[in-house]
Amino acid sequence: MSGYVILIQGDERRWQGLSAEERSEIDAAHREFSRRVGDAILASGELQGTETAVTVRRGPDGEPRAVDGPFTEAKEVVGGFYVIDVPTKAEAVALASLLAEARHDHSGVQVQPLVDHGAS
Template identity: 80%
Template sequence: MSEFIILIQGDEKRWNAMSASERAEIDTAHREFRTKAGDAVLASGELQGSATAVTVRRGEDGEPVAVDGPFTEAKEVVGGFYVIDVPDQAAAVALASGLAEARHDHSGVQVQPLVDHSAGETGMSGV
């Protein structure tokens, strides 16, 4: 099995302006995703708005400093995520394709494998 992160990205202004029926469609798709994925879902969550985000970066003195905002250059922000454990990327993409955000014109779903550090692969230090 392999672990993947599914990042749900979209236009925050459009998310905030959704009608009740649009929100219901998305919520239904997430419930269906959870049913299909079952125990493959290792973690998930919906993020609060980007105005609540803090980014930690190297400050002028070389020490980390927390600054307001996610500092994304695009109008799309990450609004939620799933971490899943499935046989391969095709299975991850098949599950992610069922999310409503994959069909809307203001959002998208990114599927990316996680590095398996237990298998001796290298990646970001300390992750």
């Protein structure tokens, strides 16, 4: 398997303020992406807002502790993702470039290979 995760990142406040036209453009790009990638999409989803997130990390006693929020030190957050199975990273990048978020000034698209733990 040549798996890649595509993380759609952006400014959550800008996403919340998108016009109907901007949302339509983004939705159309996702439909085209899905049409082009087809069965190579292994999973996908849009995430709810960061106000619904919970982060689990080591607490003061060394045990895992759940706290509200993503608590990342970044303006941009992950808003959605795809996991795809394509032969090369170049193909994954070319497909990710179809997404409207790759063209907007308030977002970006990260492509990262998955580790294949079954490989020798």
